[in-house]
Amino acid sequence: MKKKLSERGQELNESRKRMALFPKGSSVFYTDGNWVPLVVVDKVHVLPGIPELFRSMLEGCAGLFKGDSSFKQVFVYTWRREGDFAETLRDLQMRNENCLIGSYPKIGGEEYNVRVSITGQDPVQLENIVQELEN
Numbered sequence: 001m002k003k004k005l006s007e008r009g010q011e012l013n014e015s016r017k018r019m020a021l022f023p024k025g026s027s028v029f030y031t032d033g034n035w036v037p038l039v040v041v042d043k044v045h046v047l048p049g050i051p052e053l054f055r056s057m058l059e060g061c062a063g064l065f066k067g068d069s070s071f072k073q074v075f076v077y078t079w080r081r082e083g084d085f086a087e088t089l090r091d092l093q094m095r096n097e098n099c100l101i102g103s104y105p106k107i108g109g110e111e112y113n114v115r116v117s118i119t120g121q122d123p124v125q126l127e128n129i130v131q132e133l134e135n
Helices: 002-007 014-019 051-060 082-095 123-134
Strands: 027-029 038-041 044-046 072-078 100-105 114-120
Touching: 072 123, 082 100, 082 123, 114 123
Parallel strands: none
Antiparallel strands: 027 038, 038 044, 072 114, 100 114
16 A cells, blocks of 8 residues: 555555555455555455546456356336335235345336336246236
8 A cells, every 4th residue: 555655646644544444354456547455355345435446446356246146137117106016015025035126216207117126046036026016
């Protein structure tokens, strides 16, 4: 960190040290052109909040995010209003606890009013949820 700051003409002061503290055993990854590292603590990836740095970091460390994910996500778009089928979503979530179901209204939607996101590992289960929502 001292080297990266030095390249930018900055010193490693106490405030910067405090902002750079992570638990012992964390993994630190630097990318070309960035003065902030991507840090992995257990399975949590800590990225900078500055949009330009965040984007650059994702591009520079893309290899860290590739893998064989067993999770799938499907979307259902509907003209119904969220409040009209919120109980259905709640019921679906209770019966499918191993899935994540989220609803996202679109204000002034010209293509749909609500997008429902369903994430899980079992494609058959996801399809069953989609079928229930579409009926």
